[in-house]
Amino acid sequence: MFAVLAVLLFFAEHAVSQLPAHLLLENEVGKWPFYMRGKGKYRWVLTKRARENGLSYVGSNERLRAVLDRAMQGKPIKVAAIGGSITAGQGAVDAPNWPQYVLNYLQDELGEKVVSLANGAVGGTLSAYMSVCHNMHIPKDSDIIFVEYSVNDWHNPTPAFQNNVRRPFERLLRKLLNYPKRPAVVMMHQYIWYQAYPFEGSFWNNAEREFQEFAMYYQIPTVSIKACCYHLLANNTVGFDTRKQRYRKANDLKEIAYYYDAVHPDGRTGARVSAELVMHLMQRTMDDLTANKLSPEDGEVVAAPIPPPMIPNNRESVSDKCFIGNIFVGVVTNKDGFEWVNESKSMRPKFGFVATKPGSVLDMMVDTRATAASTAANQKDVLVEVAYLRSYEHMGQASITCVSGCKCQESTLEGHHEEQNSQLHLHHFYASQHSNCTIQVKVLDKTKSGEHKVKIAGIMVSEEEGQHDGIRNNLAVEYVHDISTRSKDNTFEVNNHA
The missing domain is CATH 3.40.50.1110 (SGNH hydrolase)
Incomplete structure (x- = not known):
């Protein structure tokens, strides 16, 4: 009342x-x-x-x-x-x-x-x-x-x-x-x-x-x-x-x-x-x-230099952390069995690195350092998110490992689901901080669909170390990924949506 x-x-x-x-x-x-x-x-x-x-x-x-x-x-x-x-x-x-x-x-x-x-x-x-x-x-x-x-x-x-x-x-x-x-x-x-x-x-x-x-x-x-x-x-x-x-x-x-x-x-x-x-x-x-x-x-x-952070110890990251669309191509250092292809059946592009055979390998090198203030003595792992396709047909599994520079626990990416749709999703894992962290995606023999297709469309690294939610907005990532491939400078521009 x-x-x-x-x-x-x-x-x-x-x-x-x-x-x-x-x-x-x-x-x-x-x-x-x-x-x-x-x-x-x-x-x-x-x-x-x-x-x-x-x-x-x-x-x-x-x-x-x-x-x-x-x-x-x-x-x-x-x-x-x-x-x-x-x-x-x-x-x-x-x-x-x-x-x-x-x-x-x-x-x-x-x-x-x-x-x-x-x-x-x-x-x-x-x-x-x-x-x-x-x-x-x-x-x-x-x-x-x-x-x-x-x-x-x-x-x-x-x-x-x-x-x-x-x-x-x-x-x-x-x-x-x-x-x-x-x-x-x-x-x-x-x-x-x-x-x-x-x-x-x-x-x-x-x-x-x-x-x-x-x-x-x-x-x-x-x-x-x-x-x-x-x-x-x-x-x-x-x-x-x-x-x-x-x-x-x-x-x-x-x-x-x-x-x-x-x-x-x-x-x-x-x-x-x-x-x-x-x-x-x-x-x-x-x-x-x-x-x-x-x-x-x-x-x-x-x-003049900007002042120190207003929020104590809230330093910005020292490098770019988001690689989707055409910019993603620049962090791929090896693509044995993967090819960058556009799978779109409409006017909206659907690019990504695609492999269909077990043993195919995709290596990505990114900077996983969180802030300029981080030191070897107090560093915590950072969240890494890999954008990959999930669909109800053709999809297989892949392992995610850190093979150079950084360390992470091996995890498995599952591309198959029962829902009748095909969308990018985000696979989450934690990696140690390093200026040249090489992360490898390897197509596995295991499959729930009977086929082995794996499609990787981007990678994002958290700018803040330790446990937290990350981006967790796969629909926004997919939208930006698709539309950014239409621009000359590889950035997203809302007017390219049409």
Whole structure:
């Protein structure tokens, strides 16, 4: 009863916004501005006041100043985006997703040949996955990287920060900040009204709070839907209406509902508003550069080493840990009886190393060192995950052994199952740490199907030593593996899905 009363009291208190809607929206309430392209032609949904409210942390912003200074001189820059299904574009059914809106704006203002975008976001993934597999999703020569995990990562993991949710998130940030071109990392905080905790529409309880600690520690610019637009959502202002989701009546609720479904902002409303916060940050920085030219001191800040981890002893790994798709080919050192083939019967590629005869051998060499801080005296084994095909026909078994550099207990990979499907799965085992760990897959005589086919599609190494869950997201690994083989640089790009 107390919980119900608390919810009723909450909505009674929030029935009227702290600010009238006309102070937050450029157009008359109820008239959504038409989306226009072209230099200086964009029509804002949000007022400058609302956009400024959405900049939850900016700081001195040297990295973004340095990147946009180059772009304003006509020098090409690469923008990348990672995150979950919101960033990947789910919900944007008849309008751009938010990274595409940002790209359109930057290309209109700076030139189509100046700015390019790589969207490496994958629905249903956590930052822990991306921390291991960032090399599969982000070009190493990126200049700006957008990071969106506030709704995918668990809100209140314990103990605070020293847990398997926040630790990999910090390591991901550290890796991105150390990319070769010292990119500007920007955090995007999304907000899902229907999944707020402890009750629908509550404000205070999600991962954004703890992510802000990282933003301040590493001086990472951050934009926030809650900071910008919470009261518009609470008041069900036109374009921010949370009472109905657009998919229920797609035409009737166009430019009225903020969300397309229970999770994803609609492309015409929520995605556009999200983009406007980033676009405002970009324009604000360019305006600042016009008034205050890039200085040698700015360059010193950009080049300076990042601070030690905020979470004690949370060092990032010293090498890439994720090898799927075409990148996997590069870690194979011997393929006696295995061949790299595409087994797809559709437009979606299905590459992998395939063998059908017992005794066939595939050797893979990877770096299994967990962190730069590990020493021989205190090292623990790390989790290794091999992506392999399981199917209801033709499949056999293979042994997994460590044959050089590292040590591991021999294990058996079983490719046959009774379910009428064929999917990649992840085989887990632990190996000792070594810079050149050679792992061997050998096709066995044993079989449950009467045949001996074994297909290997990738290998991933944990960045954190000791016992833990690992990626354990075989569907995401299969999706990324398949789609990444379509790209020129072997990274995953969501627009290659079609």
